[in-house]
Amino acid sequence: MSRLGHLEQAYQITQWYPKPAVYDRDGWHAFPYLDIGEFYSEYGSFEVSITVPENYVVGATGELQSQEQLNELIELAETTAAIPSFNTSDKAFPTSATTTKTLVYKESNIHDFAWFADKRFHVLKGEVQLPNSGRTVHTWAYFPNHNAELWQDAIEYLNDAVYYYSLWYGDYPYTNCSAVHAPGSRGGMEYPNITIIGNNSTPMALETVIMHEVGHNWFYGILGSNERDHPWMDEGLNTFSEMRYFNTKYPDNKLYPFQLKKESQAEFLGIEEHPYPYIHQMLYRVQARRNLDLPITSCSEDLVGTNYSAIAYSKTGLSFYYLKVYLGEDTFNSIMQQYFETWKFKHPTPTDLQKLFEDHVDEDLSWFFDDLLRTDKKLEYKISKARRDKILIKNKGQLQSPVLVNQHRGDSTLQSTWVQGFEGKQWVILDLDIDADRVSIFGYTYPDLEPDNNSARLNGLARTMESLRIQPFGAIEDPNRTTLNLLPAIGWNYHNGVMLGGYLYNDILPLNGFEYSLMPMYSLGSNEFAGLGELRHNFLVQNSIISRISPFIRARQFSYDESPGSYYQKLNPGVIVRFKRKVNSLPVDNEIQLDYIHATDMSAHMDDERSYVRLHVRQTNREIVSPHQIELMAEMSDGYTKASIDLSYKHTYIYKNSLDIRFFAGAFLNRSSATPSLFNFYSGGTAGLNDYTYDGLYLGRALDPTSELFVSNQFTRDEGGFVTFNPLANSEEYLVSLNVSSSLPIAKNIPIQFYVNAALLGERGLSTEILRDEEPYLYEAGVKLQVIRNLLEFYFPLFASEELQDYLEATTDTYLQQVRFTFNIDRLNMHDLARELK
């Protein structure tokens, strides 16, 4: 459940009573339930009575009214503090008491009330003195055994969060601040005075979630902005405070302990040096470098998928950090404290916050409020030349915002100065007195696009070049180095035998301008070179209906069959044009792909080469419940032009159960009589033998699909999408086909589906006497086992129309020969996976 409820006998009671919509300056705010974006509610005074069985421990918003019940909690806290080690595997619920108790809570100036009850709760209690008023706030942690080892330190995290937020923004106005662990819930969720925290695996992760959720008492709780309309006002300012908290409390903080337990694991991934804020730069860049980012001021509904965290949280957090460093800590704090004083227990909007900044700062802040906040313009300055006394900075982005220039010696930063924003290029004079040996712009807390051109040495050769690092399993960009990732590669297919080589690629995340992935191998079976590779460049386009243009070149070479010296080669230059999304709230992507394919196959019996031009127009809707895709294709080669439409639609009718429908129609627009039947439309999709453009990787490309070797049963379920193989069921005219598959209600956890296929074929490609009498219709049905969806799937035919059945009986001896499988190993391309991240 996205907003809690209960897990067995543990209760998380939130959003549990009817709330009136807020009426403010903009009128009524009624809105539907959405998975993302918190609620917008009115302030009030609450008195809540909760009656539960006697042995439930309750954590709630507000102040517990009974001193006796409060003493019981304090006693429980003393007991918990004395426990030397927790039995984390004991998750059992004690039996509920038959008698009940009633707890009464009161609080004012809050806009929500939440409560949590669990019979297994341990309790810890602490207190913190507020920095401005000196008042004491009581902090409470409630947790069952599950993560109790981590929760022993929860009071420290609560105290520090309350302290720092009070220091920076204004004193916490309530008496109690609590955090509750609800095993099974996700992440964390904020309510006035109390926050609920999900499972965590490291101390740093728990500290991050606790301090973040406690921080929402300020941004969302006390400053009641509308999160549906302006998610950045609470999530973004809170993320900013999160980076501030770590940089203040732990000046040498690192990112990896957030999820990893050991430094060696971080070294393996090449991320051991990055400080905590790097996660937010990464998240922003993952979206911005694909040109999928939206303005910070977007509403929750528009920020689908990764954009919600990348924009509402990360980009906002980084942008406010930028503003804070630019204005200086004191100016920034005093404005934020004014914001707190002016707008506490009210509903501030973005213009209210902007007005406070503009009233208190003499300079023009339009680069921040107009551009960084309200557009997707990219911040991207580059150091293009470095001399002893000056550096040349080039603005490659669209944002003319101030540039922070840092001068370093060794690991220490000697001086940081601001240069006003500019267009084009500008020389910046360095301070020679401080004797720096390196210069950099910005750092880890800024939303800039490309970090790899932000640093230069002030002596030696190739000053703007980064050092190189070879990494066994890198995936994440290192802003200070050029990483070359190298893995051993091992491959196998029937014709090449075992292949050994390497897999060489550049960082996967975020998307790079230039990308390469190369897998050269040596085939031990055929004693030849084999392998594949791709080079690609992604150009982002700003202010256009086009989002990015990606020219690429792909090549591959493998043995064609078993005869010595036989191989095929494919060279495929092309370009993909991706368009901007029209409606931000819908994850619909449109793209056009143009390919030129030159295929050569040097087999003993054939010595052929051929070129093809292919155009794809693709629309992909990645929504969760009913994703669908439309693909139009046209292909031209010597002697023919053919075109097709391929529609696929997945309808999820129960969680994880779906009806998958695919429609295909293809026809030749022209075709000379000499065109071989190889180019026809096949009802049974593509196997190694008719993959004339060498798009797939087949384990036994040249094997007869009816052979007894199981690897010969691999196919790609395109064109007609039939499972039953029949080389005669192809058409030189047209093919129309419908593939339907559905989960079976009987087997919930076994990934099997029932499938039915039907096709209509035009003029057959092979005109034998027998075929002339055949019906143009084909149909079949069977069961499909999805081992990995769209990657490894097995198909078991159950029945088929007469022609297919006759062919099967004539060509196969065992049922196993009729079972076919898909193994789309080329779908495992890591760059592709990163490109298509939701």
Ligand SMILES: [Zn+2]
């Ligand atoms: Zn949050």
